[in-house]
Amino acid sequence: MEHKVVDHLFRHHYGKMVAILTRFFGLSYLETIEDAVQDTFIKATSQWRTKIPDNPEAWLNRVAKNRTIDILRSIQAEKNRNLTITTGASSLQIDELFLDHEVADSQLRMIFVACHPSLHPNEQIAFALKTISGFSTKEIAAALLTKEDAIVKRLTRAKKSIRENNIQFKYPNPEAIQERMLRVMEVIYLTFNEGFHSTNQDKLIKEDLCGEAIRLCQLLLKKEQFRSGSLYALFALLCFHLSRLESKISIDNQIVNLQNQDRAKWYFPLIKMGNSAMNKAVEYDDTSVYHYEAAIASEHLNAKTFEDTNWENISNWYEQLYMFESNMFTLLNHATVCIQLSDYEKTLHLLNSIDVSDLGQRAYLYYGCYAELYIKKGEKELAISFLDKALLGTSNMLEKEFLTIKREGLIG
Template identity: 40%
Template sequence: MHTNPERQVHELVDHLFRHEAGKMASVLTRLLGFGAMELAEDIVQDTLLKAMSVWKIKGIPENPSAWLYTVAKRKAIDTLRQQHLHSQHHSEISDALKSEWTLAPTVRQLFLDNEIEDSQLRMMFACCHPSIPYEAQLALTLKTLCGLSIAEIANSFLTNEDTISKRLYRAREKLREEKISLEAPIPAKLPGRLNAVLHCLYLLFNEGYNSSHPDQLIRHDLCSEAMRLCLLLIGNPVTNAPEANALLALMCFQASRAEARLGEDGSIVLLKDQDRTRWSRPLIEKGKYFLEQAAEGDEITDYHIEAAIAGCHARASSFEKTNWGDIEELYTILSDMKNSPVISLNRAIAIRYHVSPEAGLKALLAIEGLQQHYLYHAALGDVYVDVGDLAAARASYERALCLTSSIAEKKLLQFKMERLA
């Protein structure tokens, strides 16, 4: 079976967009200044479009990432020469950008691996500047650094695209007004910004693990990017905080099950039906390691608790041997720390298995704020089956069916409804 070269190019550019766009945008914003962030994004877009057109004709180069960086460097140098943007923002590289003798070498220097990583760290913390409203910080980071679309960000926040567009506009306006620069993270200012950065990576991983894309339930590229950026934080002594280790532990535990979550036909395989021999032992071991590192701090965060819950599942040799009592207790602690209907939903599911379906149903019916969430109605349907109320189960599954656009999720719900007949 031959792969269509044009499709191969399109898929590679899409892959590189996820992995390289944020890197290029970070370096370009550091060069051009935050006031020219949209110009930096345009250069990234132009670079990717050029790759698409050239590679279709000449073929994919041996090192696609290096090809992109070469084009981006040239465009950055041309832009700096033409628009004199170096005079509009002040940083440790401003003087070097003013001279023809040092302009090109400085741009090339910033595209070296260690400088790219430094620029990404700066970008993460600049997007999470306290002058920007918290939710706008998250939207800006997910859009600029992580490459999520407005629709994907809206799904992460359970809101609409118009709201996200307005948040992005306000965030960019604030960047211009405050003349915020890409500064290195300062320890004294770290805690507040780090929380926002970690939340962004948490949302990015979740969008990959439970994608809002209709025909792609799991997006491994997003999961990998979230894990890479989290590892970047841990690799820097200034940002290597216990909560960052806890978040990476959570990601490792969750990612270890990714391959077992889908059947060969793309259908969803529920946790109780998964082939646990397909779970990634190396990722589970990494999860244990990072959770141990996270225990070195004095504070327990919600990432610690969620990682501990994921660890309970990872350690269970079978679904029947899962310690649902510990999981229920951990969700109770988590709900005390962070009031969220999604946490209440997961706690109710744990009660279903630890106590009884009837107790689980009572807990589910007490939850408010999830009437438009398909997982809530799907969980209700499952528990109604357990207690023998098949009419209520069908109604819940039908409601869930109306609330999801995922093809795989629709197929699973339809399968459950067929079993009721």
């Protein structure tokens, strides 16, 4: 039982504690800080075997603070300075940093560090998942479909860039916020997508990643200087997608496609939050891909049944989205909509416009779309051949099973 409590707290408090201590010590001591926080959770695992404290969070904060003081003493000893840490300004400052509003502020600073332009994009998301969300290198590797040693190298390079470029633990200058926010939102979006449609072999949905993306979005929205139509639209999009999470997997751990999902399982408080965020999003002058994607998600949620879906509206939204920002996945998603409209000529035109190599690890979805087209047209042999191609490119076991069942249905 204590392991479950520690695991839960580690996931939800590791990033907070690292951010607080980094704000106090500075980014140059990041690795030492991560070790100190790790030590705190190891100590919790050991000491909570007999009894979990009444307030586990307060215990963790206290132990982390004391460990911080130990580190500070050793750092000051290296510099041959004699400071009294346990009383006085330094101790009081650490106490103040553990207040809720300071915790949130520290985490926001860390988000902007993670998305600093000096870091390579693939280093940014790895660094964000590690320092902000507390993911292990193994978990990051699984989330990003990369080998663990590659993640270690990315994290090492990110920390080296932070040192060499003297990146500070602070918000960007006001004139740089808008540009930096574009990357921050992209990292949040990618984090959510990996959770909502995981490329992990064994698990299609990773709720931790989805929850972390929503939490980071909410943190940013609490600060007026970071608010924009794009950020509100991104938050709306995440709420809309998350509201359908429970209906995506059946009780016997099978994928349930949109047509067969139990809409009674859709979580309407989240849909309401999403609608409220979209109302805010249109009050701002800026427009983003998140506006269009949220509009598309909203169309699905407004339909009482799959048959009631307004596919014409969704098709129009995809047309506008592609004009706003050309993307192979937009073409692929639009093709699936055209299948529902029985516009097979347009479906083929869209599919022929796609460079499948641009789809990366998701290329199997392209072949799956072709299979759907030929199923709808009643051309079983062609459908089976494309399902075979999709199966070859699928790493997730649930999706393999889903495609295999579909293939067997055609043969049977």
